[in-house]
Amino acid sequence: MTRSAFSPEGVTFGVCLVALGVLGTLANLGKLELLPLLRTYWPLSLVLWGVLELADLTIRRSSSGRS
Amino acid sequence: MSARKIGFLILIVLFAASVETAWNVRDHFDIGPQGCRVMGGRFYGPSWSFEATGERPVTASALRLEVDNAFGGVSVAKGAPGVVKVRLRKVVFLPTEEKAKALADRIELRLTGDADLVKVATNRDELGRHDDVGFETHFEIEAPEGTAVQVRSEHGKVELSEVASADVTASFDGVTLERVAHDATLEVRHGSVSIERVGGRLQLSSRHGDVKVAGVSGPAKLELQHGNLGVRETGALEIEHAYGELTAESVAGDLVVRGQHAPVTATDVTGRAEVETTFGGVRLERIGGDARVKAEHGHVAASDVSGGFSGQTSFDGVELQRVKGAVELEVKHGGVEAKGLEGGARVRASGSDVTLEGFAGVIDVEVERGSARLAPGAPIKADVAASATHGNVSLEVPDGSAFELEAESRRGQVDAELSGLRAQRDEGRRHGQHVQGRSGAGGPQVRLTADGDVSLDARPARAVSDGAIEKPRVSAAEAPSTSAAPSPKASAAPAAKPSPTLPAERAPTPKAPENPDATR
Numbered sequence A: 001m002t003r004s005a006f007s008p009e010g011v012t013f014g015v016c017l018v019a020l021g022v023l024g025t026l027a028n029l030g031k032l033e034l035l036p037l038l039r040t041y042w043p044l045s046l047v048l049w050g051v052l053e054l055a056d057l058t059i060r061r062s063s064s065g066r067s
Numbered sequence B: 001m002s003a004r005k006i007g008f009l010i011l012i013v014l015f016a017a018s019v020e021t022a023w024n025v026r027d028h029f030d031i032g033p034q035g036c037r038v039m040g041g042r043f044y045g046p047s048w049s050f051e052a053t054g055e056r057p058v059t060a061s062a063l064r065l066e067v068d069n070a071f072g073g074v075s076v077a078k079g080a081p082g083v084v085k086v087r088l089r090k091v092v093f094l095p096t097e098e099k100a101k102a103l104a105d106r107i108e109l110r111l112t113g114d115a116d117l118v119k120v121a122t123n124r125d126e127l128g129r130h131d132d133v134g135f136e137t138h139f140e141i142e143a144p145e146g147t148a149v150q151v152r153s154e155h156g157k158v159e160l161s162e163v164a165s166a167d168v169t170a171s172f173d174g175v176t177l178e179r180v181a182h183d184a185t186l187e188v189r190h191g192s193v194s195i196e197r198v199g200g201r202l203q204l205s206s207r208h209g210d211v212k213v214a215g216v217s218g219p220a221k222l223e224l225q226h227g228n229l230g231v232r233e234t235g236a237l238e239i240e241h242a243y244g245e246l247t248a249e250s251v252a253g254d255l256v257v258r259g260q261h262a263p264v265t266a267t268d269v270t271g272r273a274e275v276e277t278t279f280g281g282v283r284l285e286r287i288g289g290d291a292r293v294k295a296e297h298g299h300v301a302a303s304d305v306s307g308g309f310s311g312q313t314s315f316d317g318v319e320l321q322r323v324k325g326a327v328e329l330e331v332k333h334g335g336v337e338a339k340g341l342e343g344g345a346r347v348r349a350s351g352s353d354v355t356l357e358g359f360a361g362v363i364d365v366e367v368e369r370g371s372a373r374l375a376p377g378a379p380i381k382a383d384v385a386a387s388a389t390h391g392n393v394s395l396e397v398p399d400g401s402a403f404e405l406e407a408e409s410r411r412g413q414v415d416a417e418l419s420g421l422r423a424q425r426d427e428g429r430r431h432g433q434h435v436q437g438r439s440g441a442g443g444p445q446v447r448l449t450a451d452g453d454v455s456l457d458a459r460p461a462r463a464v465s466d467g468a469i470e471k472p473r474v475s476a477a478e479a480p481s482t483s484a485a486p487s488p489k490a491s492a493a494p495a496a497k498p499s500p501t502l503p504a505e506r507a508p509t510p511k512a513p514e515n516p517d518a519t520r
Helices: A008-028 A034-041 A043-066 B003-025 B097-104 B124-130
Strands: B037-039 B042-044 B048-057 B064-070 B074-078 B083-093 B109-113 B117-122 B134-143 B148-154 B158-163 B165-171 B175-180 B184-189 B193-198 B202-207 B211-216 B220-225 B229-234 B237-242 B246-251 B255-260 B264-269 B273-278 B282-287 B291-296 B300-305 B309-314 B318-323 B327-341 B345-359 B363-368 B372-375 B384-389 B393-398 B403-409 B421-425 B433-439 B445-450 B454-459 B517-519
Touching: A008 A034, A008 A043, A008 B003, A034 B003, A043 B003, B042 B083, B042 B134, B048 B097, B048 B109, B064 B074, B064 B134, B074 B148, B083 B097, B083 B109, B083 B117, B117 B134, B124 B134, B148 B158, B158 B165, B165 B175, B175 B184, B184 B193, B193 B202, B202 B211, B211 B220, B220 B229, B229 B237, B237 B246, B246 B255, B255 B264, B264 B273, B273 B282, B282 B291, B291 B300, B300 B309, B309 B318, B363 B372, B372 B384, B384 B393, B393 B445, B403 B454, B445 B454
Parallel strands: B064 B117, B064 B148, B074 B134, B074 B158, B148 B165, B158 B175, B165 B184, B175 B193, B184 B202, B193 B211, B202 B220, B211 B229, B220 B237, B229 B246, B237 B255, B246 B264, B255 B273, B264 B282, B273 B291, B282 B300, B291 B309, B300 B318, B309 B327, B318 B327, B327 B345, B345 B363, B345 B372, B363 B384, B372 B393, B384 B445, B393 B454, B403 B445
Antiparallel strands: B037 B042, B048 B083, B048 B517, B083 B134, B109 B117, B403 B433, B421 B433
16 A cells, blocks of 8 residues: 555644634634533544544545556 | 654644543642632632621639631730630632622631630631532731630640730741740741740640740740741750750750751850750750760851850861860761860761870870871870871970870880980881880870870970850740739639720620621
8 A cells, every 4th residue: 555645643633732722822812612512522633543543544545446 | 654753643632632631621720729720738819807806704814715727827915804706707719709708707716715715717617518618707806814725726826925825826928926924835847936934844746837936034945847947045945956046045054965967056155055856967065064965967166155065976076175074985987176175185087087186184095097297385294195197296395394204106106205204215126116214303104106206395384275265145035924824724813904905895704606797
């Protein structure tokens, strides 16, 4: 199988960090409450990671099929 | 699955666990009874204060007052004759005043007793069984002159002033006694203690708190662990102390200290001073009687001792200045420096040098792994014996000294060039030298022996000591100015004069505790 086109966990980590930073800033501005949001939506990070892993697998298979 | 992916998965799981934990404890950060936080035995959070007062007329002139309290202060002071006045401040830790007042109404001031005994307490134990609420009860009590006070308190400051006698058991806060006419007995845990002016005996047991005592007319017996102790102006003093520093000043009587991990400093003791401690130095100044010190792993220093001095130390040295009586020292792994020894000295030391400057009387010094240097100052009039293994011996001979000399160096030289000394050398030795002789008209024996060199040097005569031995400076502790009865249980004593501190009141009648008025 060919090498990964991108790093799914790297992308997920980056997206989660960005999200955490944005939400934290909005919480400090009083626009939302951070803890309830995190408690409700943290599993989405697993969803995102899984989707990216599947995408990476699909890309690698299609790359190896062509080559 | 790669290690990187596993690590990332663990990171997500840890993050999720942190979020869940934070969520679960966010409303449970308050520990303790509903609505309030408890830290260090104190309540925190919104609170409301309410007051209740009570009075109890008393007829006995030797009154006993017993106070029982927890989570609140107790203050007892001298008040008007013939009546005990109590003010109870209730502090309730609940979110709303309405709820707090409802509970405060249930907190009762219990004022009971008979003609010569008054008991002050609350119904906290009964409330505590059924209610999970934090509240404090603070007592301010005025009692007639001559009242013997007993206090049992937890988690609250205790302050007594101008009482006949005090018997206090307290924990988790400080205790202050001022002007107690007769005896005082205290047992304090986890709190500091301050005592000023006790007219009788003092007995104190303390753990985990510093103690300061000043002005005790009678003997004092103190027992402390884990706290510093400062004592001044007392009678005879007996102390057991561990894990703290002890300072004692102006002791009119004997001082006896048994310590562990406790450095000791004692000055101006009119009687004898007997100190034992470990892992801490001992410093004594101006002792009126004999001094006896035993210190393991601690330096010993003493000056102006009017009696004799006996010392045992290890792993540190001894320093003496101006001792009137005989000195006896045993020093392991340490040296000796002494000046002004008027009553002779017997010294056994190992590991370092011994220096005696200015002495009179019989001298007997043995040093292992060190040298001995003796400088009498005044003409030699008593036997002097000094020996050193793995070291030298030197003796300064003041003008006017007359003695019989025997000096031996096992592996070095004997240098005894003194005018007036007629000596014979033993020329047949293979190693070392041996000299016998007489200085002046002869007299006491001077025996000097060393593995190294032995030297005698002439010096002009001078005084044994650089000054007179200072006597202890002791100021007598003033007895508290109160005409209280000598014993709290004694029968009727002369009536005390009316106190001018309170306005004249009509004779109160016994009444049940009043409903508290809500105040902030």
